Amino acid sequence: MKLNSGKMPWEATYTSHPVYPSLEGDISCDCLIVGGGMGGASMAYRLSLSGASTVLIEKRDIAGGSSHANTGLLQIANDKTLTSCINTFGEANGVLFYKLCQEALGKILELPTKLDIDTQIIPRSSLLYASTPEDVALLRQEHETLNAHGFHSEFWDEDKVRAHYSFSKPAALYSKGDAETNPFRMVHSLIDKAHSGGVRIYEHTRATHYEYHADGVTCYTEHGRIFAKHVVFAMGYETQEMKKDRGAELINTYAIKTRPLAKLPKWHERSLLWETARPYLYFRTTRDNCIIAGGRDEQLTDPERREVRVLSQCQQLLEEVEALFPEVKGIGAEYCWGAVFGTTRDGLPYMGPHPDYPHCYFIEGYGGNGTAYSMIAAELLADTLAGRNRPELELFSLSRSAKPVPAPAVEA
Known part of the structure; x- marks a missing residue:
């Protein structure tokens, strides 16, 4: 699957990143992680802390x-509001979901003191604004729900926004309580720390097929085999090529990064910005005084068509930036890109075991909070592999139906 189109900004910010060999020969491990993105990196880092014998393979860089x-x-906060989560899944599960996201953000904000490569993780506030006057009541209700359950929220009227x-x-x-990061550096930093903690990392190592046994899984690659007691598939949206999740949907999304600004516009605390409309637009700043904008989601098309759509969709995003901040009119976009993006119909990611894949677990952090979901999955699955029961996984079950799931009995 061709995941990205256009020109993306992150690799240029870290040209001296670590590189790893390809696998040659046969090896064994307790846990094999398939995928070297945010999900795999989070899992590798978490397992390195527990001392588990771990291997990670990535078919690309x-x-x-x-x-x-x-x-x-x-x-x-999620694409699905807390109010909506409670209405769909019940109060206990809705609040649990948001609490897990809050805990994940807390762990992410601690990472700069624990990792050796600068992740450019910076604490930020967020502003969720009403796209239309009709959405004001929705925001007021969400404000009351968040505060009632211990989440920080301030309701700002039009004058205060202005x-x-x-x-x-x-x-x-x-x-x-939110943050921004350089995702390319964050992934490399997590994997670098995992590697220094004993995790074996192999790039440009493609799994060709798997054999499932009573005591584990054999992964065949182009130049060797991996004998693993357990496998964690962290392949992101390409998981849908391996198995179809009925509740998952893949779409195209687009983003831009502007040229650097001599001075940022009036932008309180450089907060993260997003809106109530669905699909929504979102905006953030960067350390070098650029603006990143994203959105313009549309139905998944073939990669060739997405290549053609990148310029027109990104021009629309640039116009959205200029509409919000007239001071930057004419700034131009230095980077424009499109990518596959995954969502789920009920608004929850997928993580955990699957009945058709013995000794295997999946991390599918679909939705706008994929990095937070990866941290949640890494924590829950690492505990599971260590023999500790994590009933929270029931909320994210890969075999869940459209009906609300019973609230898991989570130990205090």
């Missing part, structure tokens, strides 16, 4: 797939 197109917004930004919107929710 490390961070060369969807993580290369990631725009680096890290948020507690006082803090160049634009005016009917209302907004301001929240703290």
